[in-house]
Amino acid sequence: MVRNPGLTASFGANWHRAVPGGELDFSADYYYNDGFYYDAANQLEQESYTVLNARVTYSHESSNIDVSLFGSNLEDNKYFIYQFQTDFGVVGKLAQPASYGVSVKWVFDGAE
Structure with missing residues (x-):
């Protein structure tokens, strides 16, 4: 079947911590795909792959400003x-x- 992997899996984690002046959030997600074919003749194959993404966000309490550092497809x-x-x-x-x-x-x- 076209574009139908036998197995996919994903996992995500978040961690929240109060810090002076605001909050710190860490999050990461991981995706696995065991591969599939793009065509009915099974000639164009996508081999298995994984994707790892992560983000760290600092939320400043009094200014309503969030600053985030992020990375996508970290394993390239x-x-x-x-x-x-x-x-x-x-x-x-x-x-x-x-x-x-x-x-x-x-x-x-x-609102004030």
């Missing part, structure tokens, strides 16, 4: 988002490689 695993056969060959798109970043969020509360 290569896997396809899609593949298909054309008359000219196989076309596919790889998933985003390991990426890291910082985000800042300000929650505006107009």
Whole structure:
């Protein structure tokens, strides 16, 4: 069957801690896929892969500002988002490689 892995699994964990002036949150999630075929002829195969993501967020209590550090696909695993056969060959798109970043969020509360 097309795009039907035999097994997938995911696991997520969160940890919350009060710290001076705010809160600290840690979260991580892990995904496993044992592979599948993109076509009915079982020629375009996606081998098994895993994806690990993580985030650390500090929420400043008095300013309503959250600052996060995050990472996606931390193991930098290569896997396809899609593949298909054309008359000219196989076309596919790889998933985003390991990426890291910082985000800042300000929650505006107009009530006084």
